[in-house]
Amino acid sequence: MQPLSIGIIGAGRIGRLHAENLTLRTPRTNVLMVADVSEDAARDCARRYRIQHAVTDYRAVLESPEIEAVLICSSTDTHARMIEEAAEAGKHIFCEKPIALSLPAIDQALAAVDRAGVKLQTGFNRRFDPNYRRVRQAVEQGEIGQISIIHIVSRDPAPPSIEYVKVSGGMFLDMTIHDFDMARFLVGSEVEEVFTAAGVMVDPAIGEAGDVDTAVIMLRFANGVIGTIDNSRRAVYGYDQRVELLGSAGAIKTENNYPNSAVVSNGLSVHRDLPLNFFIERYTDSYVAELAAFVDAVLHDKPTPVSGQDGRTPVVMGLAAGKSYRENRPVRLSEVEHG
């Protein structure tokens, strides 16, 4: 079988990460071109990962007849448009989350994908993490029976820059979106209603920028499950990523990942090093695995494991969470959907 020819759009942090994973760790792929509005960024990425072509105009990627699939790793506001153009160019698409911050933009992009009959995978990498996969497996296999409660802890080690906060779409669409996806993925049912309690407890500047930095979001699923998401922009001990489910036949929970397992006892305490600090270190394997799954889906003409709809629903949840926070009342997703 021929390797899959790929073009990467966006050579920022996540674009470079994917470039490295594709070129070094994903069999049966051939990265032909990388595009970035910054010529330096594109060239540097190309040189580092021995990618043949570096361009500044992403349309060069879309127009290349050899390229079969594209990775969209540019800024969020360009995602939906590029999905449309890539679909029209007949390319299979891997797009970083979120697809867009507005539903019409997403719907237009998904419609283009449908029309073109190309594959689209959204970059919810955490689904490929060994801990969460194990939880999903437990749920699927009935290991803990019928689920009743899910609790997701998702805290960043430190808030992003205020500049980033201002263009992020807000914590619910920027950060919680991963947890919304995780909630659906693990429970295997759709959320119907959310209720948000949130506040500014980390940095007043985040509040001045119109955002929150701490939130607890309650979820009600169609199958009756009740969920909570616990978000903070600052956990001084590192990246805190855990989940816990209760079912009729038991419970399952995951722990953080650590750089080593050494435990030191001295005259003061029994202690270990802090957990892995942030997403690049913590989710290393899941980034590799999501690309392998995408490549596999394209090469063998299988559905991608994270569909366009999977990219859309967490945005609906994020919009509902924001509305619930502003109005201090439970908000049904259908309100946002048809709003």
Place this chain on the structure above:
Amino acid sequence: MQPLSIGIIGAGRIGRLHAENLTLRTPRTNVLMVADVSEDAARDCARRYRIQHAVTDYRAVLESPEIEAVLICSSTDTHARMIEEAAEAGKHIFCEKPIALSLPAIDQALAAVDRAGVKLQTGFNRRFDPNYRRVRQAVEQGEIGQISIIHIVSRDPAPPSIEYVKVSGGMFLDMTIHDFDMARFLVGSEVEEVFTAAGVMVDPAIGEAGDVDTAVIMLRFANGVIGTIDNSRRAVYGYDQRVELLGSAGAIKTENNYPNSAVVSNGLSVHRDLPLNFFIERYTDSYVAELAAFVDAVLHDKPTPVSGQDGRTPVVMGLAAGKSYRENRPVRLSEVEHG
């Protein structure tokens, strides 16, 4: 110093537990009388713990001039009235939770206590558990900075009988009440608003009895902290009692207590025995410690560590949680308070 002379009203499970703890494990006490409507129960308890007098009428306890303090361990519907009578009889009072299920009844009882100038301690024993005390200590000493989020897990191993459910006052006043107390105790601030998501996921008979068996309750504290309480009437693996707090300088969490620390690895898994099954085993030490604290408060004329107001507020929270559940909206405690 003379030992404290005590009478026990109610020789059911909790009454007998207190009788044992007072007679075997609490220095400077002298249990003179035990009362129970069942003569057999009173006599059996007296014989087992070498208590001089067994009576069927609790008034004998209140009328005994030698008795300085009473433990009210009878059924919930009698608590408030007995507090009043005991206060009027000039006895110091330790009363099992809840004081009553209605606020007027509680307020009348507390007013009687105030008038009489006697001491009243409510039986929120978990405050005396080493795990929770350690958490409270961490909060008080600023070990994890300013608190932003608290998450309480409190699940019973199995639901009580339907007969019990029917007279329990409902899960929020019967079971969650301990967690409401814990939330206030650990955070050190009052809750102003609650939002409840709940359902019947364990046993339809509980729903038919008008109660729920699974709930997640969101709490908003006066100091901005956001909390969640995760309740289930059934955790098949045993009694699940944990808490987790996030603060500006770190986080703290507790684990369940186990009968032993042995870990077995075989060809299938790495495993350990289930946690201690229910409250008598799990909170053994805290029951002893709460009585020691009560005796200490009376003998040395100090405030009791769990006041009458501490007994009242969780009832307000329970009423608000029920209202929130029925109306599916956040409910401020002031609505219930003045309702």
Place this chain on the structure above:
Amino acid sequence: MQPLSIGIIGAGRIGRLHAENLTLRTPRTNVLMVADVSEDAARDCARRYRIQHAVTDYRAVLESPEIEAVLICSSTDTHARMIEEAAEAGKHIFCEKPIALSLPAIDQALAAVDRAGVKLQTGFNRRFDPNYRRVRQAVEQGEIGQISIIHIVSRDPAPPSIEYVKVSGGMFLDMTIHDFDMARFLVGSEVEEVFTAAGVMVDPAIGEAGDVDTAVIMLRFANGVIGTIDNSRRAVYGYDQRVELLGSAGAIKTENNYPNSAVVSNGLSVHRDLPLNFFIERYTDSYVAELAAFVDAVLHDKPTPVSGQDGRTPVVMGLAAGKSYRENRPVRLSEVEHG
């Protein structure tokens, strides 16, 4: 059934602990008398635990016709003689370890016990600890198959005083003796040969007193199992008491006991409080349980769970361990036995 009438000889730390456990926590017992060469110690113990008689001459205990059983908690050099006298007086005997430091003295004491037909239990309390009981249960029930390796970690938080070291009989007979007992108890087979590597790494004064403070002792059991005991007189983080066994079907290990389960994460580490510091705190329950077992054995005329032979064999092992250390060669227990 009548309660068992007991006299306690020795009101030092361990004598007082047993007095408290008997009077407060052991049903069906009646402590009638406590003897100590120090009148103050005897009186203070009697007052605290409401024991009727305090005497300075232990013979008063032995001569009391009411007393059926004695606890020998005096200094080690008096144990063997008191066992003999108690046996001759027809009393059942609970004796602290070690019975004596020389085999002839032990044998003479055990012979007296045999002649008198009284019961003797040696104070190896750790056998009654929930962790070790769980390990023994696993071995007995074949949960981990045929045992091949046992590793015992037993470290004190800090060395005793040099005065104590000088009269202790040496680390192997004073400290390791508990681990020798544990090795036999857990494996369920006798040790045939030991090899000792040891040194002075904690305090040179211990070396000057002719003792060692750090040792690893290898054990060869009759059934082929290989064992190691890891001893140190100083673990700055607290009392370190763990065990680990490998078998053909799995492995089992125990952890230390902690005052609480709280785990704190801050900007530096993920940590918990130190383990319980020393034997009184760590083995609280096992001291209660060993007395309950003794009382049960006497009242129901059953064999005691830790026999006189169980008290003797660890002394043989301790003597062999010392010889192995001095001669730097493996020493068979039979060398010491018949030496």
Place this chain on the structure above:
Amino acid sequence: MQPLSIGIIGAGRIGRLHAENLTLRTPRTNVLMVADVSEDAARDCARRYRIQHAVTDYRAVLESPEIEAVLICSSTDTHARMIEEAAEAGKHIFCEKPIALSLPAIDQALAAVDRAGVKLQTGFNRRFDPNYRRVRQAVEQGEIGQISIIHIVSRDPAPPSIEYVKVSGGMFLDMTIHDFDMARFLVGSEVEEVFTAAGVMVDPAIGEAGDVDTAVIMLRFANGVIGTIDNSRRAVYGYDQRVELLGSAGAIKTENNYPNSAVVSNGLSVHRDLPLNFFIERYTDSYVAELAAFVDAVLHDKPTPVSGQDGRTPVVMGLAAGKSYRENRPVRLSEVEHG
């Protein structure tokens, strides 16, 4: 800087692993040639990792003027001879452990390396594992003070084939050799004397082949530290690789590595999946890191982190361990060294 041109000798399991790590995960390297006595093996490896040349005669590697460094991954009996020839050909050498099973062969190889002035690194990959590195760091930085005791647990999930056992050189030189290296590496001092207790507890066929399958080896270090190595050819729960050190200021221990952190509680137990099964999965990262270190040492003309002497000493220890086992007495390394 030019990448390092490398040839690989031996395309068995470990040779292929190194080929993959070099070509996919080690920057600044260029694998030019792979040699294996089996033409199929060489070709398959070359094709899979896009290595230009596949040969059956390892001398082609040594004679290639472009190749600067070789990896010797052939069978143990060829290591020493190939080191000599590679050294004479002026190649830098990475050689799998053990260098040889006899000291004269090792010494002849090391002398050739010295004469040629090339670099030699022995494949003790575990030194590069994050857990053990953290322990070494703790020792180096005095985090737990002066070391007194080290305990190494090293158990395979299942014994190798009897065919392998027969040519392995015996458990001490085949399996324990890694632990001998680890002991020296972690403690930072040389072992002077060993004492071995061992037996056949896993499979009688191993005993019939003249080997043992279970052993505990006591180590005495020059700096006074006492160590134990706990080896078994079968831990049914998986690969068991842990270490534990006691020092004057504390203790450190490591745990096994697991495929995920999920903990499941059901009605029977609280359990997690088995640890990673064997060395390829368990030590994945360390294999990558040891090659990176080798490449770095060659490219920057630095000493290799695991010298030829580091390859030799564990063989001395293995020979001494075997002698101690056969003669049932402590054996000084000097006896073997000069024997």
